Amino acid sequence: MEVKSKDHYWIKSGIINVLQNFSGVFFGFAGFYILVRVLSKQDFGVWTLFMSATTILEAIRSGLIQNALVKYLSSAEKSEHPVIISASTVISILVTGVSIIAIIAFAPYLSSVWESPQLINLLYIYILVFACSGILTQFNAVEQANLKFNGIFINNLIRQSSFFGFVLVCYLADFQVKLVYLVWVQLCSVAVSTIVAYGFVRENLKFSFSMDKPWLGKLFGYGKYSFGTSVSSLLSGTVDQMMLGALLSPAASGAFNIAVRITNLIDIPGNAIAVVVFPQSSRRMEEEGKGAIKYLYEKSVGTTLALVLPGVLFLYFFSDFVIHFIAGEKYVDSIPLLHVTLLYCLLIPYGRQFGTILDSIGKTRVTFLVVVGTTVINLGLNYLLIVKYGVMGAAYATLISNVVGFIVAQAILKREVDVSLWNTIIYLFRFYPEFFEKYIIPVWKRRQGRVDHSQK
Template sequence: MIKSLKNSAMFSNSLYSITGQASFLVSNFLLFIVLLKEFPQEAVGVWALFITVISIVDSMRQGLIQNGLTRLLIQKADEEAQQAGSGLTINFSVIILSAILLYFGAGLLANLWEAPALIELFKQSWKPLVSLGTIQMMNILCFAKNKFKLYARLNLIYMVTFLTIMVTVWYTGNLSFNAILNGQLLAVIPSVTYMHVKHPIAIAMPKMAIIKELLGFGKYIAGTNLLSLLFNKADVLMIAYFLDPISLALFHFASRIIQYIELPLTALSQVIYPRLAASYHANGVSQLKKEYGRSILTLLALIIPGVMVIDIFNTSIINILSSEDYLSSSQLIIILSIGCLFKPWGRVFGLTLDAIGKPKVNFQMLAFSLLVNIAMNAWLIPQYGVTGAAIATTSSIIITILLGQIRIKKYVDISPLSEVFNSFKIKTLIATK
């Protein structure tokens, strides 16, 4: 009975997590379609480069607080208000510093990639940084307190507000990059208001001891997030350097399609990490092993159908979402989709290392992976163009994840293949009964 209730709770949390993540991604997905339909390919390439830099900066901010704050709220619930205040202090301090650096570095970055349009975009970088930082901070507090239903509601409110603003802007003929950035910023306000009125979370003055603890734990995760984003975006940055904005637009289209197929990885990671951390904290390695296998199996079951769909129907998907100008992305989608089948293993590997207090090891593995990725992109892009970038990225993913599954045995008694097989066997027996 207890096990049934736990499984039911996990299913509900997973469903709310996917709903919340899907809501946020749907708003971005529809924006993506608008960009493809209303802006020339060169402009789409410039936007892709801007969003890549924003994603890298934002991932560092998120890494400094997300897992560390979640961990503290689980282990020391009596200091919740001070922990929330300390997390908010770090969150917005990083946003302010990042916005200042991007504002004054706008010209340098624009010259590096020979894209003058980036100057004005980078000067407004504070808008997406505040928008992302605010909604994600609310999400962290929801996850740590198991308020997944609230998380879903907040993101649904954001989606509806943002889409309403975008439809209004498009209908009035005022669609521009500036209007998009303003829309992202304004869309956060109703979500913040709803949380403050309906589900207020206690916030107290920050404590220096908690800030130091969060930064001490989060520095490796921030570094890991940075390396992870650089790994995922190295191809974009190097295509921008070696090729042109149109090539970048083609690759951006393919990588965006892959991002939506990987939605379960992002959404369920927010459910999986607290479960891994709690199981290890309460029951040690024995329960952690079961969670490890179950988590990989769940992610594989959710991601394989999506990979099959985009591999079979990728040309139709391209025609529906954009135009014949993007048909060259078809081959890129197929190559990149191969890496999707390995990512569940890598994602659970990284979350497990964080859960057992070994974020430094995860950081080291990603540093190695990034070096492999950069070397392969530098070798293959000049020879094979955007196809070379796709091959380099997929190959790097496979190599790193296979090495990670071997290395994890050094830190915790887990055999990944055995744990996944055992979980599959248990689920099969339950299903046959």
């Protein structure tokens, strides 16, 4: 009975998170598909830089708050939940306040560096979005910690589909899309999503009016490394676009962003599996020890690779067609960029699950140092190679830094939980016959049985 319950959790949670990530990538990609057609190369580049900056701000708060809250709520007694949630909320309010001050202070500087005067206004309006999304982040973390994902899926769907809906209507009605309108739509969508999220989480959202300093210390102590990891990881993925905007032009940043967005399409399984693995690995570490963590890492990486490999091969061999179909003739320079970004896509599952597993066993400081080191290497290589090779230099720099990070991460995982790189390859190739045997054959037999029955 317990085994069936665990299987039910993995199947249900996995399906919900795959759907959530698919919907996120789909709506994000569909919106991007329209934006590259209705915006000039300059405006699209400015929007890319704006999204890079605001995504980092969200990652700063999420890194400090979300993983720590999920970890401790998922493993603590119910009686401690109000104290943990209250302490986390205090930290969230403080981080949000500091981040808003940073936006006000640095918006003019970023606008000057990227030669984008309209960026100041966009960032100032985004302050309202950021304040509202902080509440939403808390609600989603509490729900995830309680191993529930329905509300997260629905409120994310609302947030993403409403933004896409606005862009689509503007495109069909031939209405001029201004960047400032897009930020106001973000505010409306996140406000509605927050209200919906509250309806799902209110039963588990309990606060304590007495402040517990030990829990504040615990959450911040764990969160500071998780925060550093999240921000460094995100910087590693966006620093190339930011440096292209500063060293070349916003248009160059936009061209590189197209290759990155296409590769994001095949990263849906990795995101979904990471969300499911994290709360489970925290519990299983407490109950079963490092042996269970080793299996979780190898199995999750192998499964993710099996799911992304067909997409990588398709995009690599049909990249010309894909770029022309998605972005049009004016972004033909994104084709060689896509070839390089696809190569490091195969390393992403290893890196993502490395962070998930080490965070769950309390080694957040190690994850932090690895990611920071990789980001520093990426930053240095981007500067050197962009100056020498232009836009392609950004792709080469990111590929090299990902290879270095992969080698270091595997050495650490071997030492900590004795993972085997070879086992991930075994699980990769086992996935296809197992999937066929467990899901395709039973469906075929049921259909065959219905056919035989109807003939009788």
